[in-house]
Amino acid sequence: MILAIKYPIHQNTFEFHDWIPALKITKLRYVIIFSFSLLDSSLRQQTEQRSTEILTTWRVFAVKHHGEHVHCSLSNLTSQDDQEEGAQLPSKASAKAEQGPPLSAGFCEDHGQHQLFKCKSCDEWICHVCTVIEHPISTCNVISVKKALEETRNNINAEVEQFILEHNQTFDRIGVYDKELQTLEKEYKKKSLELEHVVEQYKQAEQSVAGELIKLKEAQEEGLSKLQDLKELQIRVSKLSRIQDTDDCSQAVSQCKESVQTWTQDILHMTSGQNMLIKSQMHNLVNFSMELMxxxxxxxxxxxxxxxxxxxxxxxxxxxxxxxxxxxxxxxxxxxxxxxxxxxxxxxxxxxxxxxxxxxxxxxxxxxxxxxxxxxxxxxxxxxxxxxxxxxxxxxxxxxxxxxxxxxxxxxxxxxxxxxxxxxxAGVVWVPITKERFGHLTKRQEDPECAGGATAKYGYQLHASVDHLPPGESFIFKCNLYEDLISQPVVVFLRLAWRGKTQGDIIIELEDDSLRSKQFLKLCIRDSEYSYRGTSLLTISNFRSQGEMVTGGDYEKNDGTGGQPLFPDIPTTEKTSRPVTEGLLSGSFNRTKGAQFIIYTRSLPRALDFLSFGRVTAGMDVLKKAMLVSNIRDVIIEDCGAVL
Structure with missing residues (x-):
């Protein structure tokens, strides 16, 4: 709502009509327009003061010409000139009015205007007239409906977000408690099985003792029977009267003696301290456990x-x-x-x-x-x-x-x-390569070909990472990968396989500060999404001639058309050119295949390589055997990693 008052300097004339309060001011020399929209505090204070002065002046003139019956308000204070101009050209305010009602909290009962503001000090919805009279900005904190709505929405959103946070924290507690319960349940089941196993063993021991008692009673009965046989034999011997009966009697005595000796040995074994110790071991163990508990x-x-x-x-x-x-x-x-x-x-x-x-x-x-x-x-x-x-x-x-x-x-x-x-x-150590990838750390088997140079370094192998947690009962070795484990000179390995069988490792020592070396290491240990593991050797050039070489490293397509570099700023040439000799490791001239590599298997006299960044130090015999495979792409880099 806009109040426009044309304030004259000379020849003030006022014209009032009973049926419509209006103010006609002619010969205007100065125009003041007040906008009762949301202003900054200083401007609003000035606006309030000036509007009060003008309203007071207007009321004085109104009473002078029409007495006390004049009803005036800021809402219907409009110049006739503005009405005439409005008839010719719709004002912006009328255009907005045609678009629909303003953002309002309702209608002011005192002034009949839209409540477009909120007094935060009094916690009331007010109209623009209220901002001048009942809720002046000098004493009240007044904001627009839009801002009040925004603040309310923000407060509600903040409250809801707090509820969601507390709700999620409660769910987190539920998750933790659920995990604890699952762990406890797992332990209970495990201990239950162990107790069942112990109880089963105890029952077996109890049954063994019961069986031993039965055997003992049977042995007692057998002993009594043998004693009866001995007594009868004794009576028989005492009645012996003919020499012809001595042979039969001697044979009977021998048989009885043998039977009694066997029985006696069984009794001795049965009643031995060792056997009794075995029988009572479980009982003692259970007694100890019960006493301990x-x-x-x-x-x-x-x-x-x-x-x-x-x-x-x-x-x-x-x-x-x-x-x-x-x-x-x-x-x-x-x-x-x-x-x-x-x-x-x-x-x-x-x-x-x-x-x-x-x-x-x-x-x-x-x-x-x-x-x-x-x-x-x-x-x-x-x-x-x-x-x-x-x-x-x-x-x-x-x-x-x-x-x-x-x-x-x-x-x-x-x-x-x-x-x-x-x-x-023991093969239970794993190293975090990235947050979600782990490399297996194993003991490297001794290789006679590695004797000399870097023997002390060839102790462990860090294998290319996998995308899952290590298996159960493993140890995660938290360390700084490139400071605590991988040190200069950097040594890597490529494990070749063909015809479904592992053939051996190629050991390569990399150049210290080359970007190609860093890229090669990353692709060996899989310190990125990609790795050389599972890729094939691609081509052989100059076969059985000087400068013979083999190409590999297409981690993208594995057909020789891929292998984008991991580092976009890999130089076109390395700092140092090297003679082309057997075992030299070099890169690709094609910048779109910057991750592919070349290994020379034969020297090329008087030739220099400008992309070399390492050298094979062991395993050339494995690579030369691979060159003889009918299809070089059947040779797979089965595994790769770093040698520590």
Whole structure:
């Protein structure tokens, strides 16, 4: 709503009509237009003051000419000139009015206008007249309906978002509790099976004792029978009167003697201390378990007290077990069983030894590795440079190795210390390559061809990553991949296979600072979405001639037409050109195939290569055998990774 007042300087004339309040002002020299839309605070204060002055002046003139019966308001204060202009050309206000009613909270009962504002101070919906009279901006905080609606919407949205957040947090708690319950249910089922197994063994032992009692009674009856036979034989001997009957009597005595001796041996075996020990072993074990549990007493304890007692008892049992029996830890890998010794050292350290093939023996006490980890939950790993603390992963079947800030370990309680080499030999160590990809860290088999140069480096292999969590009972090695594991010089491997059989590894040493080297490493360990694993060798050039070479590395299409570079700024040439010699690793001249590689299998005298970035240090015999396969594309890079 706009109030237009034409304020004259000279010859003021006013004309009023009873049927329509109007103000006609002629000879205008100055025009003031007030807009009662939402203004900033300073302008609104000026507007309020000026409009009040003009309204007062208008009322004075109105009373002077028409007395007290004049009804005036800002809403019907309009000049006749404006009405005439409006008849010729519709104003913007009338155009807006034709479009529909304004955004309003209703109608003001006092002024009959749309409530286009809200007084936040008084918490009331008001019209534009109210902003001047009842709710002046100088004392009230007035905002437009649009802004009030926006604030209300924002407040409601914020409240709903808070509810959603609290709702999601509740669901998170449900998820955590659900996971805890599932874990507990899993443990209950496992312990239930173990208890069922123990109960079954106990029942078998009970049945064995019952069977032994039956055998003992039968042996008693048999003994009484044999005693009766001996008495009868004694009577028979006493009545012996003819020499002819001595042979028959001697034979009967021999048979009776043999029978009695057999019976006596059975009784001796039956009543031996060893047999009794075996029979009572399960009974003693159950008695020990029941005594250890002390169910009626322990069941009333608080959880923390019960936990402390069980931890203390478990530690004491493990210390005694390790000290008295010197057990072997058994680790199963690829359907093979390996074992490692465990000995109790100073400061309550249970030290695990190196792996070796496991040969079962009745005289050897063996403990499954995962069971040992549960029985001694506080465990550490000794690396080459630092120690790692073993923690449970969020996935209950996995462990995590976290670097320690110092090498201090507890001395007042039992803890397990495992050499990193033992875990890697066991094949249970995985390295996070990316957030969702993990590479398997394994022990590299000794290769006579690797003797010399980098022998110390050829200890482990980090295989190209996979898109899933490691298998259960694995250890996730948290480390800085390019600082803690992969060091200069960077060495990688390509494992070739054909005719469905693994043939061997090609070991390649890469140039230190080349972008092609970094790209090659990423594609070997799969530090991106792509990898060389599963790709074929593509072509052979200059076969059986100087400069013979083989091409590979099309990770995209695997047909020689793909292999986009991972780095768009790979240079057209490398810093240093190298003579073309056997084993030289080079890149592709085609920029759209920048991830493809070339390996020279024969030298080319007096020729230089400007894209080389590495060299084969071992496994050339494997590559040369691959060159003889009838179709080179049948040769697959079965696996790849980094040599550590």
């Amino acid at each position: 002390n169910w009626n007493t322990l069941k009333n304890l608080e959880f923390s007290q019960l936990q402390a007692i069980t931890d203390s008892a478990s530690e004491s049992i493990m210390v005694s077990l390790i000290t008295l029996t010197k057990p072997l830890i058994v680790i199963k890998k690829d359907n093979q069983a390996f074992c490692a010794s465990v000995t109790l050292q100073v400061n309550n350290t249970a030290m695990v030894g190196e792996l070796c093939p496991f040969i079962p023996s009745s005289s050897t006490t063996s403990i499954d590795f995962t069971d040992l980890m549960k029985k001694i939950p506080e465990a550490y790993v000794r690396g080459q440079k630092t120690y790692y603390r073993i923690e449970k992963h969020e996935n209950e079947d996995l462990f995590t190795m976290v670097p320690m800030n110092d090498d201090s370990m507890p001395t007042d309680r039992l803890h397990l210390l495992i050499p990193m080499n033992t875990l890697i030999q």
